[in-house]
Amino acid sequence: MTKSWVNSDQGRSDPERPVGSDLHLELSGVGSRRAQLMDALRDAIRSGRLAPGTRLPPYRGLAVDLGLARNTVASAYAELTEEGWLSARAGSGTRVAERATPIAPTHPRRAAPPPRRPFIYDLLPSSPDAGSFPRAAWLTSARRALAAAPNDAFGVGDPRGRPELRHALVEYLARARGVRTDAQRIVICSGFAGGLRLLASVLPGPVAVEAYGLDVHHRVLHENGVRTVPLTVDADGARIDELTGSEATSALLHPAHQYPTGGALHPERRAAVIDWARARGGMVWEDDYDGEFRYDRQPIGALQGLDPDRVVYLGSTSKSLSPALRLGWMVLPAWLVDDVLAAKGGREVFTGVTDQLTLADFLATGSYDRHLRRMRGIYRRRRDLLTTTLARRAPHIRLSGIAAGMHAVLELPDGTEEATLRAARREGVALDGLHPYRHPDSTMPPRDGLVIGYGTPPEHAFPAALDALCRALP
């Protein structure tokens, strides 16, 4: 589209002089003549050629100039006025609206987010493969779900979350994860952190956590006034025997796949922690963050199935679909539901309805199963490439936690973690050391290692990322 603004004797319009015969707008492009006129006027205003306060010609005059019907121009003026581009006052005609003058661009006091070294390869364990988000299938579900939703879905939300999603989760979690519940005991929340925050406010006792874990989770607990007590972690998960005699009234565990060290909680310990919770009157908080991704055998079922009254099950789409969806769910004992809803405050304040409805359809139509199957294949291949590459190029380095998920721990010789991280940085590789995951109060001797996220890099970049990683190893 071309358009021009010609004012016989000056580049910018003179606000007090109504632009009349010297207003030249060339209409072209798509849409009706009215839409073309609106586009031309918006463009002239946006570019500053038509200054704030400028009086426009009466619509009759402009209609004659442009060879348009009067109604066309009048309606374009009215619409641009409603949109805020123009303002109309009786006796003063139609003018370009007084808009705020441009402000100087922001230079933050200190950079936020902090300037990061431009890494070439991202092996941080924070995210699944962002390039594999199933956009087309998600949209298909969104279309179906939005068409089918009742009007009240767009009113003030139920603090439990949409019933469509809670019902779909009951079926899916029973089938895929062995979770025993009904839709009344499920509360939708924004990701795992949202659920953790709610639990902290209703179960405030000290919480036993695994000695290696995400410090962001501990911070959420501490910010909500909850103290954390570390439990030693070995290849069979957390040492449940340490709960006996501890002050903890809850235990936050990753039974299917300890994060980050990677073990599964031993069957005897699974039974033991349920026994402890029953005897103590305590609760287990089960973080099932990547339970769907297991490569060596069938997924390990949820601990929740052993005692739905003593286990709160927490899941999310952060590993299975995308952490950017901010969608999670809590499966609660019946007796805890009211307290959690009371803490939520009577209406949904965090989680949007469109993604809830879409995920419900995505689950119910099998799209979630299909996506997980596809991703299991992708991650399994990446894991295999990681193990074979390391076996060939660094046979002295042991890998652990590779039976499941999308991260692994690479065990390093004592005292070499920091130097290895520095070397990796030089190779352009972003990754985590094991030290930051250690609970500061733990009595476990610190271990050196790297936490490698193999889900994050785009498919094509993964072999090169591994190559760079191997160059950095001691």
Next chain:
Amino acid sequence: MTKSWVNSDQGRSDPERPVGSDLHLELSGVGSRRAQLMDALRDAIRSGRLAPGTRLPPYRGLAVDLGLARNTVASAYAELTEEGWLSARAGSGTRVAERATPIAPTHPRRAAPPPRRPFIYDLLPSSPDAGSFPRAAWLTSARRALAAAPNDAFGVGDPRGRPELRHALVEYLARARGVRTDAQRIVICSGFAGGLRLLASVLPGPVAVEAYGLDVHHRVLHENGVRTVPLTVDADGARIDELTGSEATSALLHPAHQYPTGGALHPERRAAVIDWARARGGMVWEDDYDGEFRYDRQPIGALQGLDPDRVVYLGSTSKSLSPALRLGWMVLPAWLVDDVLAAKGGREVFTGVTDQLTLADFLATGSYDRHLRRMRGIYRRRRDLLTTTLARRAPHIRLSGIAAGMHAVLELPDGTEEATLRAARREGVALDGLHPYRHPDSTMPPRDGLVIGYGTPPEHAFPAALDALCRALP
């Protein structure tokens, strides 16, 4: 599709006896033969006819029975195994997976949400017209936005929110609301309450609030350790002169449309509150919850435009589109951005990315303008019907706050509020009295009134809702 399960001598299958020649599955319906077989098996399992633990016939045998290729059956078994419907173990064949036994349905200890009297007419001022959510246009934007989004949109989110949305808001807020900012100073949050929570953690001083307001907002502040100080409210908004000498270091105001009493902040008070903030080193928190809906003249521009360094502007889609989207934005002074991001915690934890991207497209393509224009027409008609109906049927009752928004205050004679609410309940009308909006520490004499939300009822029910309301009036 029809399918049947015939087991010669019993209704349910015997787990230890492999089902062979007596397994009869009728395949029909849509999709490949493999998909039909999977559907038939899922259906048999779901209905309980194929019990957990039941051994399935070897795939070769079933292939012969059904006249299918062996690969077809093998791949259906494998896929159902991956989905968790079946389990396969070496030496034990393929079985129906052990699923959790059904649990008893939940009967919450106390009902939550509390059982509500089934109202016929909803005149609560909590929500816009839920039936007018622009589903088709929203989906069109979602499709364009998801197709255009870079892969990193599905990774761990920036705590500011998506840049596409922040840029679209800069343009829209400048044009429609006179807000002066750039994309670096905008932080996306989950609705107004999410923004309020963040502000409370970074600007903790006592906050002056209007003596009439939403107690849920005051509760958010109190839960975050912030004390509130009430300011008298009259027809010209909050009494800014009361800030002088008060302990408050911030003032939470609704300059365009006081909530719920409905006045606009007088131009002199707009100037005065900016002067106060500058002199005091304080901040104005501007809640622009329905600034787009003004019927008597051009919308009143945001206070923020007067001094972007002393005003935090808060907006959301809760009135313009739907409170169920949980999407809002804060426009911050440059010096406050880092503190808010630090409080947010380094990554986005609440707001999902798909709606952010969709809203960005919705704004940039003019769909938001079109939707607002349409809704303004609808609400204006409803408001006019409210005023004419009351003028005819209850001329002794004064309406206020009708120049904007989607609610009005109906002033009642002293001492009649409670009886009127009871009468309304009898007529099946849900509405709010004015008393719950009054700050408990206010020195203003309590006023009797009703807060009428005219956005909430569906279009067809509105005349009848008004009729029922009039029957309840004193």
